Amino acid sequence: MRTLIQLIIRNHRLVLFVLLEIIALSWLASTHAHPRGSLAKIGMEISTSWTGAVGRLIDYKNLKENNSSLLIDNARLRTENMSYRNLSTSGRLFNSGDSWTSTPAEIIRYSTSFNNNVLVANQGSLAGLQPGMGMLENGVLAGFITEVSANHSLVLPVIHLSTTWSVRLGYGGAVGILTWSGESIEYATLTDIPLSEHILPGDSVITSGFQGTFPSGILVGKVEELIVTEADEFQSVTIKLSADYKRIHYVEFLSKAGTLEIDSLLSTSSL
Amino acid sequence: MNSLIRSIGILILTCLLQVLIFRYAIFAGGWVVICFHIYGLILLPFELSKTSYILIGAVVGALIDVVLLTGGLHMAAGVFTCFMAPWLTTFIAPREGFTREHSISVLHDGWGRFLVLSSLISFTYMFSLFAIEGWKWSLLPNAIGKGIASTILNVILFAIVQGLFGPKPKSNSNKTSTYHW
Numbered sequence A: 001m002r003t004l005i006q007l008i009i010r011n012h013r014l015v016l017f018v019l020l021e022i023i024a025l026s027w028l029a030s031t032h033a034h035p036r037g038s039l040a041k042i043g044m045e046i047s048t049s050w051t052g053a054v055g056r057l058i059d060y061k062n063l064k065e066n067n068s069s070l071l072i073d074n075a076r077l078r079t080e081n082m083s084y085r086n087l088s089t090s091g092r093l094f095n096s097g098d099s100w101t102s103t104p105a106e107i108i109r110y111s112t113s114f115n116n117n118v119l120v121a122n123q124g125s126l127a128g129l130q131p132g133m134g135m136l137e138n139g140v141l142a143g144f145i146t147e148v149s150a151n152h153s154l155v156l157p158v159i160h161l162s163t164t165w166s167v168r169l170g171y172g173g174a175v176g177i178l179t180w181s182g183e184s185i186e187y188a189t190l191t192d193i194p195l196s197e198h199i200l201p202g203d204s205v206i207t208s209g210f211q212g213t214f215p216s217g218i219l220v221g222k223v224e225e226l227i228v229t230e231a232d233e234f235q236s237v238t239i240k241l242s243a244d245y246k247r248i249h250y251v252e253f254l255s256k257a258g259t260l261e262i263d264s265l266l267s268t269s270s271l
Numbered sequence B: 001m002n003s004l005i006r007s008i009g010i011l012i013l014t015c016l017l018q019v020l021i022f023r024y025a026i027f028a029g030g031w032v033v034i035c036f037h038i039y040g041l042i043l044l045p046f047e048l049s050k051t052s053y054i055l056i057g058a059v060v061g062a063l064i065d066v067v068l069l070t071g072g073l074h075m076a077a078g079v080f081t082c083f084m085a086p087w088l089t090t091f092i093a094p095r096e097g098f099t100r101e102h103s104i105s106v107l108h109d110g111w112g113r114f115l116v117l118s119s120l121i122s123f124t125y126m127f128s129l130f131a132i133e134g135w136k137w138s139l140l141p142n143a144i145g146k147g148i149a150s151t152i153l154n155v156i157l158f159a160i161v162q163g164l165f166g167p168k169p170k171s172n173s174n175k176t177s178t179y180h181w
Helices: A002-010 A012-031 A037-061 A063-090 A259-268 B002-020 B037-042 B050-068 B073-089 B106-134 B137-165
Strands: A100-110 A119-121 A134-137 A140-148 A153-157 A165-169 A175-179 A187-194 A204-207 A219-227 A234-241 A250-256
Touching (some): A002 A012, A012 B073, A063 A250, A165 A187, A187 A219, B002 B037, B037 B106
Antiparallel strands (some): A100 A250, A119 A153, A134 A140, A175 A187, A187 A234, A219 A234
16 A cells, blocks of 8 residues: 555656546546536536627627528528428428427537537527427528527537437438538538439438427438448438538527427337 | 746736637638647746646646537646646757746747747647547547647747747847937
């Protein structure tokens, strides 16, 4: 024991270095890959208070551009609203009577330069947001909420290495898994697509609706390139994401009335 | 002691500038990132013990992490850099060594020593930051590339700041004119 203490004292710098690295890497593992817990909340609050102040100043500068963007968005939403009314009656997009509701928000903090990027929105549990809700940017899939505080939400975007998304090729195509490779924020990879599936560059990729985070039919991106290896039974597809993470600002969060019921059903199921 | 207080003041100032301004300085799709607080770490006096270096690196990194929401990334890089810093300093030390209160500056050590130490410490920090962030052997070449690119920009910035705000030589010019009128 005495020898051990002497050894530690003799190498105290190395011990301190290893100890601090372990603390830092544990912190990184607990917050960076899937941000949760009180530290993530404290960081989020501190970070957002400053970014919010800067954001307000930038908002004034970009007012004209934002106004025109909002006008275009309003027009698009009106058109979409009309088409959804028609489609929901035929049951093509929504196969149950429950309708999706959206909550608008602004992105006030974001990172696009890391492998595990996160976004922070200026609405939280007080606005009815909950972890697991999907986020749209300009009407296309952009991410989902992983953590909420009273006034802010932490969002994991598609450009995060630990997220996977259930998507479909067109309305009648195969369902595959969308992941991000960590290279370009404009592209993601769709895997598990059977070789028999006929795919062409420019084909739409939409949400399957199986994750419960989004309704089916929400645009995710367009097919850019096919990756086929002789040995594999499946093909991979490079998708150009429709969400523009470089200019992301105004977003909406989707929620569905029956989601909690389905989640509790799944969690109690022994299957 | 004065040198230590001055260096800690500069470190706090560089951390504030990093958090308030340079947090937005991310260029070329994340390949070039400015970490201005490294300048504060470079200017720490050599009288500090190696243990203090490591602790300062950890505290600075943790503060940056809390504000920038990077969850331990800067802390890990800061601890590693400050662990390596005393060893990196030996590369530029003169034969007789540095005095205890000495802090690196262009005026006393010249541009060569300043740029070499800045490059070594910046690269160590940036490389460890990107390597830990990638956390894959396959992304190690990427981390080296990003580390080199970011180091170049950081060192240019540090050189500009050192040139503008670093210690200046005391003027020896005689203000008394030869001519009494």
